[in-house]
């Protein structure tokens with residue numbers, strides 16, 4: 001009887017461990033504000049294989065963000081927009097404002113460090 005109980009307990013523990021291992025990794029959330037003529041913060045660091053939900057919100061006029069390597073191309077308005085990404089390789093990337101927003105538009109960049 002005791003042996004059956006021990007065996008059952010072991011099965012339950014192994015099953016619980018497998019369920020834990022299969023859980024998707026919780027996503028990190030980063031919010032980036034856009035305003036004439038900067039992203040704030042101007043740099044973010046994300047990790048290979050770690051899902052990240054990026055929120056973008058404008059504090060003034062409509063902007064947009066494009067990061068080709070991460071397939072990001074989002075409008076940015078006062079209503080937050082978001083995208084879920086999981087970077088696949090280490091990189092130093094630059095996101096550009098992709099909607100003309102005024103004289104400083106060309107300087108409006110977001111540096112993205114993708115680290116292990």
Ligand SMILES: [Cu+2]
Nearest residue numbers: 097099101105
């Ligand atoms: Cu712009």
